[in-house]
Amino acid sequence: MTRDRDNTKRKILEAVGALLARTGFSKVGINTVAREAGVDKALIYRYFGGMPGLLRAFAVHGRFWPTIAELLGGKRESLTSLAEASVTILQGHLAALRSRPVTQEIMRWELQERNELTDELARHREQQGIELMELMNAPAPGQAGGDFAAVAAIVHAGLSYLVLRSKTADSYLGVDLGSEDGWRRIDAAIDEVVRGYVESLARE
Amino acid sequence: MTRDRDNTKRKILEAVGALLARTGFSKVGINTVAREAGVDKALIYRYFGGMPGLLRAFAVHGRFWPTIAELLGGKRESLTSLAEASVTILQGHLAALRSRPVTQEIMRWELQERNELTDELARHREQQGIELMELMNAPAPGQAGGDFAAVAAIVHAGLSYLVLRSKTADSYLGVDLGSEDGWRRIDAAIDEVVRGYVESLARE
DNA sequence: TCTGTATGTCACCGACAGGTGACTTAGTCA
DNA sequence: TGACTAAGTCACCTGTCGGTGACATACAGA
Structure with a gap:
């Protein structure tokens, strides 16, 4: 066999992704990852220090969350109104999430367990979510007679x-x-x- | 020790509920249930035939899903309009789910795994959900210029x-x-x- | 009081989990 | 060419899992 540390690390990380998409988080362990990657598990300890380190490396290496650009889907210029922007972003969220099985598994995992890694992932997304809210130019609660953020949260969560x-x-x-x-x-x-709701805001 | 089969069965079922609420489905196994119940695991096999049988017994015995009456919260008479009914039911769904940690765990489980038991639970809920939709007197898709059911599904899912x-x-x-x-x-x-949306339907 | 049955106990099995230390060997550099 | 380093291999540890069969004993009914 050839000896190539970087390649081995890559195989291990890819195995995590494949296993995750195929079987979910509950089946991802040192042994299964090593088996999937065709690699001895000792190497996982040597290169990543163990399961937590491996997951952290996996989280850092992958692009699980859609960028804001992807959510907008090239329609940035057409976001002339609150309704327009909100619909585009929420529809973009739906499409992006549907196309990312690994992201879905991470979200399923986040619903089950709380640890430093899920917290870190959540922090990142919460940050991006707030940017999106700003992008929608959302009025602050009460300002327009309604709590737009809460409504957006419900719909966003519903799609998820x-x-x-x-x-x-x-x-x-x-x-x-x-x-x-x-x-x-x-x-x-x-x-x-969204249009129905935003119109009702405007009518007040 | 006293010998009382019914009491032992009860202790086992209670242990499942307690364990479920405390640690989630992933930690519920023969050994943990037996330990939690303070009972030998052989009895679980004798009385329930194994883990699947135990879960089935647990599912049958418990009241995990709110009744329609609970969702309405005694406001049955006030459901004069589509908006009124929808808001009441959705708010009832939110309150009911928040007060049921075990139900929440079952739903988390349902997101992870699909088997005959989760399918059975899902069938029951889907059935009840459709009854609720009828109770809202929801117009069929297209009839009122909108897909009320789909909107309700998004909001309902979002609350969940x-x-x-x-x-x-x-x-x-x-x-x-x-x-x-x-x-x-x-x-x-x-x-x-909901009101904003229903009003927008009425305006067409 | 004796006896049968069912309740409860216990020891044990194989499989697999996470984790570690010692070994072999390929590749590199002097 | 030889020696050192690090990549890869392997054997083995402990613990826990689901699952089972043999055993002890409380209790009811004859």
Whole structure:
């Protein structure tokens, strides 16, 4: 065999991602990762110091969260109104999350367990979320007669939940989570509910 | 020691609930349940046939899902409008879920794993969800110019996610998930967003 | 009072987990 | 070419898991 530390480290990190996407966090351990990577587990300890270190390296190395640019999907210039911006961002969130199985697994993991790593990941996302809120030019609570941030949080969370749930459920409240048709309904509903709400704010 | 099969079974089932609420599904196993119940694990095999049988018995015995009556919170008579009914039901869903840690754990479990038991639980809830939709007297998609069911699914899912996330996160998009204040914002936002949306439907 | 049964106890199995230390060997540099 | 370093291998430890069979004994019914 050839000896190549960097390549081995890469194989290990890739194994984490593959295992994560395929089997979820609960099955990711030293032994399974080593097996998946075709590498002796002692090397994981030598190169990453153990499971926590490996996960940290994995978290740092990967691009799990969509950039703001991706969320906007090249529509940055069209964000002329609060409704416009909100719909674009929320629809972008839905599409981005759906296309990232590993991110979904990380989010499932975050729901189960709290540790320094999940906290760090959460901090990063919370930070980005707040940037997004600013990008929507959201009015502060009360300022426009409504709590826009709280509404956005509900919808954002709802999209997250529907995507996470789609792995293990066929439908949710009658909406098919297994077909593109169902997701088109969700996508359209984002538009409906956000515009409806923002209009009601404007009317006050 | 006294010999009392029924009491032992009860202790075992209670141990499942306690363990579930305290440590989540991933830590629920034959050994941990037996230890928690202060009982020999052989009895679990004798009385329940093993882990799947125990979980099934647990699922049957417990009241994890709020009844429709609880969701309505004694406001059945006031459901005069679509908006009224929807807000009441969604706020009821939020309160009910927040008060049920075991239900939350089951839902976390459902996000991770799919098996006959989670499927059965999901079927039951999907059924109840559809009843709720009918109770809201929801117009069919397209009938009122909007897909009410999809919007309701997003909001319903969002509330679920926020509650599940509150165990491991302090805030979500700037909304504090650890204080009653944050939840009051969510509660109010349900009202805002639903009314805003329903009004926009009426205006078409 | 005796006896059968079912409740509860215990010891043990194989499999697999995380973790470690000693060994072999490939590649590099003097 | 020889020697050193580090990459890779292997054997083995401890603990826990799910699962099972043999055993002890409390209790009810004859």
